[in-house]
Amino acid sequence: MQPLIHKYIPKTTKEIFGQEDVIKQLSNFIINFKREKKNSALIYGPSGTGKTCSVYAIANELGYEVIEVNASNFRNAEQINQKVGNAIKQQSLFARGKIILVDEIDGLSGHEDRGGIQAITKIIADSTYPIILTATNPFDNKFSSLRSKSSLMEFKVLDYLSIFSILKKICGHEKIKYEDEVLKSLSRRAGGDARAAINDLQTLAQEKKELTKESLEELADRNKTDNIMIALNKIFKTTDLKIAISAFENVREDLDEQLLWIDENLPKEYTKPQELAKAYEMLSKADVFSRRIRRWQHYRFLIYINALITAGIAAAKNEKYKHIVPYKPTGRILKLWWASQKLAKKKEIAGKIAEKTHSSKKEIIKNTMPYIPVMFRNKEMRNNIINYLGLNEEEAEWLKTQIK
Numbered sequence: 001m002q003p004l005i006h007k008y009i010p011k012t013t014k015e016i017f018g019q020e021d022v023i024k025q026l027s028n029f030i031i032n033f034k035r036e037k038k039n040s041a042l043i044y045g046p047s048g049t050g051k052t053c054s055v056y057a058i059a060n061e062l063g064y065e066v067i068e069v070n071a072s073n074f075r076n077a078e079q080i081n082q083k084v085g086n087a088i089k090q091q092s093l094f095a096r097g098k099i100i101l102v103d104e105i106d107g108l109s110g111h112e113d114r115g116g117i118q119a120i121t122k123i124i125a126d127s128t129y130p131i132i133l134t135a136t137n138p139f140d141n142k143f144s145s146l147r148s149k150s151s152l153m154e155f156k157v158l159d160y161l162s163i164f165s166i167l168k169k170i171c172g173h174e175k176i177k178y179e180d181e182v183l184k185s186l187s188r189r190a191g192g193d194a195r196a197a198i199n200d201l202q203t204l205a206q207e208k209k210e211l212t213k214e215s216l217e218e219l220a221d222r223n224k225t226d227n228i229m230i231a232l233n234k235i236f237k238t239t240d241l242k243i244a245i246s247a248f249e250n251v252r253e254d255l256d257e258q259l260l261w262i263d264e265n266l267p268k269e270y271t272k273p274q275e276l277a278k279a280y281e282m283l284s285k286a287d288v289f290s291r292r293i294r295r296w297q298h299y300r301f302l303i304y305i306n307a308l309i310t311a312g313i314a315a316a317k318n319e320k321y322k323h324i325v326p327y328k329p330t331g332r333i334l335k336l337w338w339a340s341q342k343l344a345k346k347k348e349i350a351g352k353i354a355e356k357t358h359s360s361k362k363e364i365i366k367n368t369m370p371y372i373p374v375m376f377r378n379k380e381m382r383n384n385i386i387n388y389l390g391l392n393e394e395e396a397e398w399l400k401t402q403i404k
Helices: 020-031 051-062 077-089 116-126 141-149 160-174 180-189 194-205 215-219 222-236 241-245 255-269 273-296 299-314 332-357 361-367 369-375 379-389 393-401
Strands: 040-044 064-070 097-103 131-135 150-154
Touching: 020 040, 020 051, 020 150, 040 051, 040 141, 051 064, 051 097, 051 131, 064 077, 077 097, 077 116, 116 131, 116 141, 141 150, 160 180, 160 194, 180 194, 180 215, 194 215, 222 241, 222 255, 222 299, 241 299, 255 273, 255 299, 273 299, 332 361, 332 369, 332 379, 332 393, 361 369, 369 379
Parallel strands: 040 131, 040 150, 064 097, 097 131
Antiparallel strands: none
């Protein structure tokens, strides 16, 4: 099924809600480019507020061509000059004009970009076409030269009513049943991110074509899920190691869950065999360190694990994959939980046997526990064991399930 965020990308500026003032400002900049004092506009704001789609909507209305490059995919001046510089020199054959869109300049990593920011600054000065830069936070010191060469335009956090309007339109086209209050509640939960709201709508309503109050309960762990989703996005959708390595800083999931999330979604994201192999090599090394921590309590290995599953996996690809992957939890988490519950129950029973027989719990698990289910086949012997050990109902029932 096609992602709704792709299906309903705005084609015109009238389809973009909540950003009327800044879109008008940006549109005027592009139309009156030759009379503008600056050759670039730096548009900024949180994710999901409409920065990139606004550029395309304006271009579509004006009949302009958009040349888009993602700053995260370039590491030095030569690469930027080759892509952006060549785009500026070439005339547009089939469009009335051209817009150069340099997306996500946050991905340029200071000194490590090897002249990338300086290269973009020089291109801006020489450009005969409007250059649009996008950023989440343009006020980092490393962007001072870009700010001085650009007109700054802010895309503000969307209010929930703007997101509600977007979702309401999509529900109409997709024939999704809803109640206004439920849809408004979903809009509030998005925290100003229209893209996240559309993804949530598709997740909750794509099967039954209905959004109910009950379905919103699936978002009860919204913050926790969002955190892991954001973390995966930082790892999978960037080649900037500084961005990737901070991915799990604010994530509640423990290390085992992080490894399982990555393992489940990695082959869906990385489709090039060599890059997938490199990424799995990083993940397998992290798993080795994790086992050493459990065995020897060497917690200093945690720093290596984090580097491997964040920067290591991010560095396994040459450039960001453009396809959209709906990240999902693995069913193995549930299986591991059941396995953990099973082991815990076995240890409880072994402890009771060890107390009665003056043996070690470890010895009981190894040499005695395998025979208890066999003895449980005999009803009289089963009752005697339950009474002698003082097993509760749950423990007795669990032992019954082990009878083969």
